Amino acid sequence: MFENLQDRLGSILNGLTGRGALSEADVSAALREVRRALLEADVALEVVRSFTDRVREKAVGAEILKSIKPGQMVVKIVHDELIEMLGSEGVGIDLNAPAPVVIMMVGLQGSGKTTTTAKIANRLVTRERKKVLMASLDTRRPAAQEQLRQLGVQVSIDTLPVIAGQSPEDIASRAVQAAKLGGHDVVILDTAGRTHIDEPLMQEMAEIKRRAKPHEILLVADSLTGQDAVNLARSFDERVGITGLVLTRMDGDGRGGAALSMRAVTGKPVKLIGTGERMGELDEFHPRRIADRILG
Ligand code: GDP
Numbered sequence: 001m002f003e004n005l006q007d008r009l010g011s012i013l014n015g016l017t018g019r020g021a022l023s024e025a026d027v028s029a030a031l032r033e034v035r036r037a038l039l040e041a042d043v044a045l046e047v048v049r050s051f052t053d054r055v056r057e058k059a060v061g062a063e064i065l066k067s068i069k070p071g072q073m074v075v076k077i078v079h080d081e082l083i084e085m086l087g088s089e090g091v092g093i094d095l096n097a098p099a100p101v102v103i104m105m106v107g108l109q110g111s112g113k114t115t116t117t118a119k120i121a122n123r124l125v126t127r128e129r130k131k132v133l134m135a136s137l138d139t140r141r142p143a144a145q146e147q148l149r150q151l152g153v154q155v156s157i158d159t160l161p162v163i164a165g166q167s168p169e170d171i172a173s174r175a176v177q178a179a180k181l182g183g184h185d186v187v188i189l190d191t192a193g194r195t196h197i198d199e200p201l202m203q204e205m206a207e208i209k210r211r212a213k214p215h216e217i218l219l220v221a222d223s224l225t226g227q228d229a230v231n232l233a234r235s236f237d238e239r240v241g242i243t244g245l246v247l248t249r250m251d252g253d254g255r256g257g258a259a260l261s262m263r264a265v266t267g268k269p270v271k272l273i274g275t276g277e278r279m280g281e282l283d284e285f286h287p288r289r290i291a292d293r294i295l296g
Helices: 003-016 023-042 045-059 070-086 113-128 142-155 169-183 201-210 229-239 257-267 287-295
Strands: 101-106 133-134 186-190 216-222 244-248 270-274 282-284
Touching: 003 023, 003 070, 023 045, 023 287, 045 070, 070 101, 070 257, 070 287, 101 113, 101 133, 101 201, 113 133, 113 142, 113 186, 113 216, 113 270, 133 142, 133 257, 142 186, 169 186, 201 229, 216 229, 216 257, 229 257, 229 287, 244 257, 257 270, 257 287, 282 287
Parallel strands: 101 186, 101 216, 133 186, 216 244, 244 270
Antiparallel strands: 270 282
């Protein structure tokens, strides 16, 4: 594994075998290749910088063991640090709050928010035997409310009936109320997205949060998001305050660098990953697998 990076580092470092410890210059040369590998995997530049700083700290002065090649040694340090930065394994949805537990889904349009809303609802129903209500707060695109309703029918999960003309904030309040009356354990709010982050969107999210008091606020993001991942995650976290991340399209060709970028800037865990369009295609996050993928 990581033959690519290992090969590149090999040609730089392998001459060092038996030479004591890794020097600052050896490590700097190696880190140039590490940096290139991370950028190729779509990790955001500022995160690449902080990451390579951390690796530098660990690698400079490290004893060159006779048993392994220096290139392999650096790759191991890089791999371990990636896993450390990607965070814990299996951090699921936290339902530890009085019912109805409110989960608010946020993110840009097209990120997979509505699909993920239904996938999470389906998971809570089938695995945890919860009674779930879903509500679409996207009043800008009437098709969005219909899309959630149809997904609800498909997985046999209640959706909040649509009242034409109601504001997203009012729908949020009504959803929580309906969940209380309906005896639902969980209510999932599928908020509206935009093609980019703007002030009205953030204000709308903040007001919905104030009204619905969500226990979880999950940022849904496309795993193919490149350099924008940092700005996206930081904006939603600073303005709305997220509790976790869900990365979609992990079934695609992307190397998943966005996972590292968004985790690094927010410190919030990646809770789940989307691995396809179908309802069952939602998996737990395994940092080791993503680290392997980032290193390619
Ligand atoms: P929204 O605008 O954020 O609500 O996005 P949607 O939920 O409508 O999803 C946009 C498109 O992405 C749809 O065609 C989904 O089927 C697709 N999609 C969502 N999640 C995934 C995923 O994990 N993998 C793949 N391959 N497609 C996905």
